[in-house]
Amino acid sequence: MARPIWTGVLTFGLVTLPVGLYTATEDHTVHFHQLQRGTSDRIRNKRVNERTGKEVGGDRIVKGYEIDEGEYVVVEPEELEEISPGRSKVIDLAGFVDLCEVEPVYFDRTYYVGPRGKEYVKVYELMRAALDRADKAGIATLTMRGKEYLTALRAQPRVLVLHTLHWADEVRDPASVVPDLPERRTSSDSKELRTAEQLIDALTIEWNPDEYHDTYEERVLKLVAAKRKGEEVVGEAEPPEATNVIDLMEALSRSVEQSRSRGRKGGDGKGAAGKARTGAGKTRAAAKKEPAGKKKSAGRKGAAGRKESEDLASLSKAELQKRASAAGVAGRSKMTRDQLVKALAGQAA
Template structure:
């Protein structure tokens, strides 16, 4: 079991619950060492006194707050701890807000909150269930590792989760950062806006984070493996050109039709596409009756060709159709995984439909 990175108490009115915070995420980024070109010699950073040029040990380094150029006030860790007695060990829920009112830009890091002992599980679960039913988040401040955080406590199905938030003065005004922001809003009755809304509706899917993975990390590892073997490295395709304003309506309309066409063919089986597939149940049932009713016709036609040849072709065709149907129900991320395992050439540049055809062709 992981060890908590912080321990203290969570207060909820007059209720006090001993808890621990656990890191909820982990970094899978591919890391490189710095080397001197042409050698395998590592390059390392050192803490050096800029006046003497000599290296300084960690135990001889203190914190200094600059009040004027070259003039510092030295502050010891113990002194920082002394000015926040008790507060560094308490998460005091000051109030509750609708989590949907908190803009995502305020969120920073996420931690799991766990009870510190089996004797506190009942109180913990009561608090989790109450937050879950209320669909709200508790707002509190927390002092951890020498820094005070604004936090939001909310419930997941099995665990309480604490999000550290940025302070209001840490969030930039977008107008002061982003150039060329639109000065007016798009008219609510414009044809382009209605078509864009139709496209969003047609592409609506269910949120399933397991379907997504870091493809850049995979490409980096493949690059390393290819260079190790002395193989040629193929670069990625250039991004598509920006849509011209004149062609915007045409691009939107074609996108909507394309997404609806995929939905009729089975698509990825989620959201609006899922409804299309579910709604076609009667059609498939009717088709099943038609196929059953045409059994005599197929039997009669079978007599016109050698039995062995027909059965073989029939089995192969049925298997191919089933494989295509199965592939059509997969997401693009899943298709990419299969294509990678099957060694399909040029798969990184293929569209979803092209991946389905390529994999179905290999199966056939």
């Protein structure tokens, strides 16, 4: 088992839970050493005085803040330690926000949060389940390794996860860094926009991270293996040319038809969501054709709808998402938990 990189307590109102943080991700990047060409000699980085050219030991190096060209204020390591955030061991949840309100650009690193002891599992699971059902994230600050972080605590099906967030002044204004941003929004009734939306709908899939992997890493390893055997290395194809604005509508329409054709070759031309939508459509059509004498009373329908809504309210958001996917609920990925319940209950009614 991995050891926690930080231990402390998580406070939730008057509830205090001892927890530990565990790194949630790992780096699989292929790493290379630097060598002098024609040899197997490693190239090492050294700290060198740029004026004398001599190497300087770490114990003789201090930090300097440049206030003018060539003019520095020297700061000793001990002085930085004295003013660094205290060794706080508390994650104090200051409040809760809807997850959809936190833009992805603010997320930095992710950690798993685990209980420190079996005696705290019940409290831990209670907090996880409550966050999951509320579909909210707890906002708190955390001091770790001499640095203060803004964090968001949220629930996954089995574990609490904590994301470190960028501070607001660390996130750039896109207009200040991205040239040629559009000055106006696309008209909502434009034919191109409607066709683009059709393409998105046709290409909508279920999120399964196991289906994706780092193909560049694989190509690097193949390159190394080929060079080791003295084999020829074949490069990748050039990227396609940019779409001309004049040909945009044609490209969108052909893309929609192409995606639908691929679906038909793979089966009936519809994914799970498409099948669910087709099934729902058939059910509604059959209901319209059903003789009046065989229709259920409005009272029984209302009671069934309320019962369905109550059953849905007991499910977690992950379970609701699965049902919404099977039922073909449009826009389900952006819905809150309550919106999912209403959408599914409406279909059941």
